[in-house]
Amino acid sequence: MGKVRLDESRHREMAAGLEVSLRRLAPFLTIACLLLLWQWISSRGIISHILVPPPADVYQAFIDSLADGTLLKHTVITLEEMLYGLLLGVGIGLAIGYAIAKAPILENILSPVIVAFQSTPIVAYAPLLVIWFGSGIASKIVTTAVIVFFPTLVNTIVGIRSVSPNLRDLMRSLKAGRWQIFRHLEAPSALPVILAGLKTSTTLAVIGAVVGEFVSQGSGLGYLVTSARNLYDTPLVVVAVLAMTAISLTLYGIVAYVEWRFLVWQRRASA
Amino acid sequence: MTLSLRELSVSFRDPAGGALPALGPISFEVAEQQFVCVVGPTGCGKSTLIRVLAGLLPPSSGAALCDGEAIDRPMRQFAIMFQDANLMPWRTVLDNIALPLEIAGVSRPTRYEVVRALLPQLHLESFELAYPAALSGGMEQRVALGRVLVQQPKVVLLDEPFGALDALTRENLGRLLLRLRRRYVQTIVMVTHDINEAALLADRVIVMSRGPGRLVADVSVDLPRPRRHDMIYHQAFLKLTKRIRASIDDLSA
């Protein structure tokens, strides 16, 4: 009797373990299938190699561009634009978001500008930004900052406004000063929402930087894509695009890790 | 510290700009180290009263005084506790209780020492590193009580502190409150819905009426201390709760 139950529970445990590992494995299986499909399509000559280069050609382009340093050079440039843009856009978003959350009148004053910026596609006014900020790194930083600004702003406002009024009363009754209220109440309670916004922002930042590079030629992964396309070097285009994906995923992963590290209390809560 | 309310009234503004009377005018005094319970129908202004005493809400007219001085901001040596434990989910039990000390600028080792000395009395010694999400309702309120006690307040304001708990937990916490009061004697004003709880804990029960809150009965509780839970079966206790009950029923009649 006891043994049967033991076996049963062990069996259930193993089944659950199997399910978890299957679920972890599933994304990699998807990728493998796509690669196989890709290889198959190009090897059968269904589509021209200029349109869809075979994986081997892409791999070769990757090795070549890595060896002569072009890939690294452009990746670093794009990364740099993104990071400065993130810093600028997130910084301004946090500051203005906090100000709006504290003084709602500011929302009425600023909303025309913010809504106009947000509802116009960035690709449309990116050339304007190049005219204003030149074709160097500055215009790309600004495009990134603009695109990253909005989600940060919204999440900051939501985060600060959702601070529990009872906890505000508690802080007041403890005679906490403005700075103490910010540090001990507003910042920690808005942090989860702000980090969630930051995750969105990192993926948007790649878009911002690359749009900037498309519009003003020079350098960066966006430039690599356009220049390779002009030479019909499709494998290199694919390499550049995959590099963008890699950057985006890495930054997202870093923020997700920070979230996991700093929001220990939330982790325990859901366990 | 003594508290006194002089013709205190509060009204809120409705969106159209009209006045919504929420409390008073009401007058009464709370003597030094007296334990006063306030009971009354929902919406009669009990929480409003507590918020005025806490200095969180200015009176519309009249005044709330502490030792003769108007309460026009949160006062030093006052501590407040709400129905909802109001803990910070990102702080451990230890850090939640230590919050008032941290705000007051007490160094970390000192405040942890103070809190650790307090934990056994709250039966929380094995939970100092737990986060609020891992606590039961009763434990959360004990943490909130600890956060009141570290302030070493002279006046404690409690707004239905045990309102969200089951009957047994509420009884335990009531006992804990009395025990702690004996050690750190303070003036207490506590709002509750529970007439038995009021009569069992307090020196005096104040009954308020609705629309807007006025004082309709002021009953002193002459039961001996220390109070024991089985007193609720005594004749004297029953007579007392009947009287309180009757003054509330008069309101709805």
Ligand SMILES: Nc1ncnc2c1ncn2[C@@H]1O[C@H](COP(=O)(O)OP(=O)(O)OP(=O)(O)O)[C@@H](O)[C@H]1O
């Ligand atoms: N911030 C506010 N704005 C407008 N009206 C309010 C506000 N706070 C309370 N009121 C009103 O004031 C009256 C008294 O509210 P209060 O919360 O003090 O009642 P209470 O006696 O504590 O009720 P309960 O027993 O349900 O907790 C109610 O009619 C309520 O709607």
Ligand SMILES: [Mg+2]
């Ligand atoms: Mg209330």
